[in-house]
Amino acid sequence: MKPTDLVGATPGPPFTITFDGRRLDALPGQSIAAVLWAAGILSWRITRGGGRPRGAFCGIGQCHDCLATVNGRPNRRACLVTARPGDTVTTQEGNGHAGFDE
Amino acid sequence: MPDSTSDAHRTAGASEGHELPPDAREPYDLAVIGAGPAGLAGAVTAAEHGLSVALLDSARQPGGQFYRHPAPATRAARPEALHHDWPAFADLRDRLKAGGVTCLFDHHVWTVAREAEDDWTIHALTEPPGDQQHSVRVRARAILLATGSYERQLPFPGWTLPGVVGAGGAQAMLKSGLVLPGRRVVVAGSGPLLLAVAGSLVTAGAEVPALVEASSYFRYTRHPRALAAQPRKLTEGAHHAEALLRHRVRPRTRHAVTEAHGTDRVEAVTVSRLDHEWHPIPGTERRIDCDALAVGHGLIPQIDLATALGCATRRTADGTHALALSPLQETSLRGLWSAGETSGVGGAQQAMAEGELAALAAASRLTGRRPAPLPHLRSLRRSRDRMNAFADAMAVTHAPGPGWTRWLTDETDVCRCEEVPAGRVREAVTEYGARDARSAKLLTRAGMGWCQGRVCGWAVSCLASSPDTAPTHAGAQTSAPDRRPLATPVPLGVLADLTSPDRQPASPPPASDLPPHPPTEGQPS
Ligand code: FES
Numbered sequence: 001m002k003p004t005d006l007v008g009a010t011p012g013p014p015f016t017i018t019f020d021g022r023r024l025d026a027l028p029g030q031s032i033a034a035v036l037w038a039a040g041i042l043s044w045r046i047t048r049g050g051g052r053p054r055g056a057f058c059g060i061g062q063c064h065d066c067l068a069t070v071n072g073r074p075n076r077r078a079c080l081v082t083a084r085p086g087d088t089v090t091t092q093e094g095n096g097h098a099g100f101d102e
Numbered sequence: 103m104p105d106s107t108s109d110a111h112r113t114a115g116a117s118e119g120h121e122l123p124p125d126a127r128e129p130y131d132l133a134v135i136g137a138g139p140a141g142l143a144g145a146v147t148a149a150e151h152g153l154s155v156a157l158l159d160s161a162r163q164p165g166g167q168f169y170r171h172p173a174p175a176t177r178a179a180r181p182e183a184l185h186h187d188w189p190a191f192a193d194l195r196d197r198l199k200a201g202g203v204t205c206l207f208d209h210h211v212w213t214v215a216r217e218a219e220d221d222w223t224i225h226a227l228t229e230p231p232g233d234q235q236h237s238v239r240v241r242a243r244a245i246l247l248a249t250g251s252y253e254r255q256l257p258f259p260g261w262t263l264p265g266v267v268g269a270g271g272a273q274a275m276l277k278s279g280l281v282l283p284g285r286r287v288v289v290a291g292s293g294p295l296l297l298a299v300a301g302s303l304v305t306a307g308a309e310v311p312a313l314v315e316a317s318s319y320f321r322y323t324r325h326p327r328a329l330a331a332q333p334r335k336l337t338e339g340a341h342h343a344e345a346l347l348r349h350r351v352r353p354r355t356r357h358a359v360t361e362a363h364g365t366d367r368v369e370a371v372t373v374s375r376l377d378h379e380w381h382p383i384p385g386t387e388r389r390i391d392c393d394a395l396a397v398g399h400g401l402i403p404q405i406d407l408a409t410a411l412g413c414a415t416r417r418t419a420d421g422t423h424a425l426a427l428s429p430l431q432e433t434s435l436r437g438l439w440s441a442g443e444t445s446g447v448g449g450a451q452q453a454m455a456e457g458e459l460a461a462l463a464a465a466s467r468l469t470g471r472r473p474a475p476l477p478h479l480r481s482l483r484r485s486r487d488r489m490n491a492f493a494d495a496m497a498v499t500h501a502p503g504p505g506w507t508r509w510l511t512d513e514t515d516v517c518r519c520e521e522v523p524a525g526r527v528r529e530a531v532t533e534y535g536a537r538d539a540r541s542a543k544l545l546t547r548a549g550m551g552w553c554q555g556r557v558c559g560w561a562v563s564c565l566a567s568s569p570d571t572a573p574t575h576a577g578a579q580t581s582a583p584d585r586r587p588l589a590t591p592v593p594l595g596v597l598a599d600l601t602s603p604d605r606q607p608a609s610p611p612p613a614s615d616l617p618p619h620p621p622t623e624g625q626p627s
Contacts, residue, residue, distance in 0.1 A: 008179030029173030034279025059271030064552030
């Protein structure tokens, strides 16, 4: 049983977003974190200090572990942002502003 | 940044399918912060007693964490499949629609300011889809704070690996996003939430190779009276137990996940037996393969908005800080009521009873009339008190024992945001004399990151509470509640707007205006 079957979800047709250039299917109404989990992707941030991978942890906007760069804007909480057709998500490195410092 | 109170009203109204005249109802009689069971019950009760009510929540729909459910766009025909007692929520949602409550969803409240007696301003951020972030002010004559709780985490080696997620986080992602973190998910930690999480995961198709609970459930039997008074709780427990039984998941009590293994994601966990103080017993380790771990150790009341205002708090039976409330749910600040897990974690039934009581008390104060017949009030109070007693028994049973810090190595990151390892916090204590979370934080930056210590605060105060850094539970309890002047990160532009003369709202709440001292503990309620 898949979770979508369990609740009898009949969302509109899936659309795509990209994550680091890879195309992912998204269902209307899902958060970006949910789209990534559905594709088996668990990390989309590299920590500032240790360079370690991170993804969603608390799932409710508290921990800020799920920060991603969405459509060029860094530090978006992927668990709170609803995916929209054509969104471009990229792995966030450090504080997300590395590109501006160079 | 424009002051967009009226825009935000229109947006929120439009998303709910009805237009609201901007500003026409401000100040509201009552502003309710949080649309979970407590806030919903409070908002509909207040509206049904003639108050004008604004209901704010950071989510895009009502329900809170307990009744979190998929977005309308998923067109889920059976959202109740992942819920216990969905009819109670459906009833509140229907009454919300009927009651003329102004719903302000996607509103992240970052501070509440008290302008005068009966005059409050709520500051929030909202970001309508495809639009800019706006700051919003909402004025009200009274406030009902129903911000619920968040999960307590005890760190262990490997807990920062991708695939290790909060138990509540896994539950939230499943309930709203209809996704699982993996196929084989170990569920671990302590508290009744674990049963619900494991039950949902197996129902949704995951395999749960182990359900690991650090306490012993048998301790419930020491509180037979509190237990017997809780038929609904028992049914809820039975509901989860049945799903677990069907999928052959047997809770393993007095055990803990003491390490997660993997390089780029979790691949296995080590489970160890614990003694009664939660010290892992050497030689009992067992390795379990998995591709995800859902972990949590109970819930912590979310009271930042109230502590920033100086509200009195009390210590709960499991060592967290909750708001100290009057028998009618009022905080130590007149006109600020609270309901639900802000005053102690007791589940949805208790939250709804408290929300109703608080709303009745607020309605009585604001209208000068007694809003409900006395027998009804009395029975509400009685059932709330019964549920409180049960919640206390649960809290005692699941309170973390002091031995948990033994499974931390010096290399284990305690603060996830700032990547501060346990060794540095221990050093701050032994070498530099830190005796509480606050001084440990200043010395190590633990708790200074994005989450403002929500995730690591409890663990850091345990480590800092004793000179030999093998703290007692009582030690962890002596620290003051965390103070966070801003309950959610706020762009500097918004703060600047508040102080610019052109954009002057009724009264700005700069952080420096907030009470400088931590609130007193244990003030009589
Ligand atoms: S997962 Fe914690 S903030 Fe998104």
